[in-house]
Amino acid sequence: xxxxxxxxxxxxxxxxxxxxxxxxxxxxxxxxxxxxxxxxxxxxxxxxxxxxxxxxxxxxxxxxxxxxxxxxxxxxxxxxxxxxxxxxxxxxxxxxxxxxxxxxxxxxxxxxxxxxxxxxxxxxxxxxxxxxxxxxxxxxxxxxxxxxxxxxxxxxxxxxxxxxxxxxxxxxxxxxxxxxxxxxxxxxxxxxxxxxxxxxxxxxxxxxxxxxxxxxxxxxxxxxxxxxxxxxxxxxxxxxxxxxxxxxxxxxxxxxxxxxxxxxxxxxxxxxxxxxxxxxxxxxxxxxxxxxxxxxxxxxxxxxxxxxxxxxxxxxxxxxxxxxxxxxxxxxxxxxxxxxxxxxxxxxxxxxxxxxxxxxxxxxxxxxxxxxxxxxxxxxxxxxxxxxxxxxxxxxxxxxxxxxxxxxxxxxxxxxxxxxxxxxxxxxxxxxxxxxxxxxx
Numbered sequence: 001x002x003x004x005x006x007x008x009x010x011x012x013x014x015x016x017x018x019x020x021x022x023x024x025x026x027x028x029x030x031x032x033x034x035x036x037x038x039x040x041x042x043x044x045x046x047x048x049x050x051x052x053x054x055x056x057x058x059x060x061x062x063x064x065x066x067x068x069x070x071x072x073x074x075x076x077x078x079x080x081x082x083x084x085x086x087x088x089x090x091x092x093x094x095x096x097x098x099x100x101x102x103x104x105x106x107x108x109x110x111x112x113x114x115x116x117x118x119x120x121x122x123x124x125x126x127x128x129x130x131x132x133x134x135x136x137x138x139x140x141x142x143x144x145x146x147x148x149x150x151x152x153x154x155x156x157x158x159x160x161x162x163x164x165x166x167x168x169x170x171x172x173x174x175x176x177x178x179x180x181x182x183x184x185x186x187x188x189x190x191x192x193x194x195x196x197x198x199x200x201x202x203x204x205x206x207x208x209x210x211x212x213x214x215x216x217x218x219x220x221x222x223x224x225x226x227x228x229x230x231x232x233x234x235x236x237x238x239x240x241x242x243x244x245x246x247x248x249x250x251x252x253x254x255x256x257x258x259x260x261x262x263x264x265x266x267x268x269x270x271x272x273x274x275x276x277x278x279x280x281x282x283x284x285x286x287x288x289x290x291x292x293x294x295x296x297x298x299x300x301x302x303x304x305x306x307x308x309x310x311x312x313x314x315x316x317x318x319x320x321x322x323x324x325x326x327x328x329x330x331x332x333x334x335x336x337x338x339x340x341x342x343x344x345x346x347x348x349x350x351x352x353x354x355x356x357x358x359x360x361x362x363x364x365x366x367x368x369x370x371x372x373x374x375x376x377x378x379x380x381x382x383x384x385x386x387x388x389x390x391x392x393x394x395x396x397x398x399x400x401x402x403x404x405x406x407x408x409x410x411x412x413x414x415x416x417x418x419x420x421x422x423x424x425x426x427x428x429x430x431x432x433x434x435x436x437x438x439x440x441x
Contacts, residue, residue, distance in 0.1 A: 022048060023381060026064065033433040035068035052108045055084050056378060059115070063122065063382040067429055071130040078123040082142075085111045085119065109378045113150060114160050114317050117143060118383060121166050124173075125253060128425040137177060140170035160321045164193035165312040165387060168209055172251055172391070175216065176423035184216035191229060201316035206309045208391060248396045248418035252295050254308060254405070255429040257288025257385030260318045262377035276340075278333045279375040280326070283319045288385055290430065293405030295390050297416070304394050308405070312387035318379070333375075340373075384431065396420040406430055 022045045029038035042057075042064045049057040062077035088110035111119075120143035127136035143166050150161040171186030191213055194205040214230055217223045260283045269276045293308035322329075348360040401413035410428065418424050 026060075026382075030064070030067060030432045038064050039068055039070065052105065053378060055081055055088065055109050055111055056380060058084065059111075059119070059380045060382045062126075066122065066126045066129070067432060071126050074126050075123060078119055078126070082116075082119050082123075085116050089116070105374055105376060105378070107376075109376075111380070112318070112321055114163070114314075114321050115380045115383075116146060117163050117166060118314070118380065120146065121163070121169070122383075124169065125427060128251075128253075129427050131425075133173060133176060133423070133425070137170075137173045140166070140173050144170065159324045160197075160317060162189075162193045162197050163312075164190050164198050164203070165389075167193060168206075168212075168311060171212065171216070172423070175212070176249070180216055180219040184213070184220050184222060187213040187216050188226065188229075200320055201313050203310055203313050203316070206311060206389075208309065246396050246420050247393050248420060249391060249393050249423040250297070250416070250418065250426065251391045251423060252306075252308075252389065252403075252426045252428075254293065254388045254403075254427070255384035255386075255431060256290060256388060256405075257315070258286055258431065259379070259381055259383035259385055260285040260315050261381060262322075262375075262379045264375040264377055266373070266375075277373040278330075279373045280329050280333050281322065281375040281377050283322050285315045285319060286385070287315070288430075290406035291386070293388060293403060293430075295392075296402040296404065297392070297394060298400040298402065299395070299397055302395070304392055304399075306390040306392045308388040308390050310386060311389045313385075314383055314387070315385045329375075336373075384429070394418065396422075401426065403428060 022041060026038055026041055029035075029041060042061045046057055046061075058077050058081035062074045062081060065071070065077065066074035088108055120139050124136040124139040124143070127133070127139060143163075147162060147166070154161045167186050167190035171183045171190060174180075174186060175183035187209065190209055191205060194203065194209070198205075210230055213226060214223075217226050262281045263284050264279050265282050266277050266279045269278065291310070295306050295308065297304040344360075344364045347364065348358075351360060396419050397417075399416045399418070400411075401416050403410040403413075413426065416424065416426070
């Protein structure tokens with residue numbers, strides 16, 4: 001059976017892993033605050049990801065540069081990732097037939113739907129870090145276009161097609177820009193998504209969003225459009241959060257925990273022609289080590305505090321997104337197993353000897369289980385697991401900022417100076433030490 005060796009070698013090549021795993025080294029560098037090493041590692045790892053994981057490389061490079069304060073480089077990677085994801089999502093993939101007799105890793109990774117939304121959301125947050133709210137607003141509009149595409153594509157309610165926090169942040173940006181009509185629309189959408197879609201993710205409707213919705217409704221004289229959405233008590237409380245001329249607003253966003261990781265599960269089914277393997281992915285979630293926090297502002301003679309609120313549980317979104325596709329994934333895996341059995345059976349019949357046929361089938365089935373059959377476990381792993389936010393209105397002036405989170409007090413923020421009628425944005429990634437300071441433009 002001399003032809004078995006090249007067959008096995010082909011299977012080995014096809015099933016080879018695209019690039020080494022750099023995540024443990026990358027996380028060590030970021031956790032120790034060694035941004036130069038982290039950036040050098042991500043730059044030199046481009047080839048290690050492989051051509052079929054180009055999107056993941058761009059996303060990881062964007063997040064690393066964003067964490068390390070290289071915000072222009074981060075935005076450049078986000079733009080390239082956005083363009084690549086859109087192209088891969090829309091084009092016809094010619095290698096689908098080949099993936100049916102090997103595995104989905106042969107296909108270029110196009111990203112999950114929620115990951116494509118996160119490109120715009122992370123980019124918007126990066127612009128806010130850089131003190132560029134106008135650019136963040138442009139990103140919010142791009143995100144709106146993408147969500148519109150998802151809403152047109154999906155009719156079922158149990159799939160990810162809306163993002164409540166993205167809508168909420170878009171409303172905040174529109175309000176800060178003075179576009180109250182757009183802010184009202186975004187706030188109302190966000191409320192609807194939190195109340196409906198986000199029940200599946202266990203993320204409650206933030207009370208501060210209800211206050212924002214009422215203020216926006218009053219500003220555009222559309223209180224009649226939110227009847228039934230807000231209670232009389234919420235209406236009264238929200239009106240106290242007015243827009244006095246000497247007031248300024250602060251928006252504080254934090255990242256906590258790590259995005260879930262896909263791992264492989266496999267079921268081996270015995271058949272008369274040898275064992276058949278069916279592989280499929282499963283999400284493994286590592287919960288953030290802290291889930292509560294409070295922002296404190298100290299002025300010359302005033303003190304303000306506000307609790308952080310969970311606004312986006314990426315862990316739960318990722319898990320539910322995969323569960324919603326489980327039926328399609330299993331159907332494809334079973335079809336792939338059947339196609340492989342046809343191919344193996346055809347190769348085995350090339351020998352006239354019955355014993356050789358059994359041996360060929362046994363070897364190829366074993367090679368398939370051990371080397372070829374693989375679930376697609378690729379994902380954007382440098383995303384945070386959760387996003388928390390708080391916002392408050394305070395008199396204009398200078399404040400000392402303090403964050404209580406993760407059993408510690410973070411007081412290493414620069415002095416905060418807020419001017420009347422403006423909105424300031426602050427950010428902290430609780431996974432890593434303080435990044436280099438970025439001066440707002």
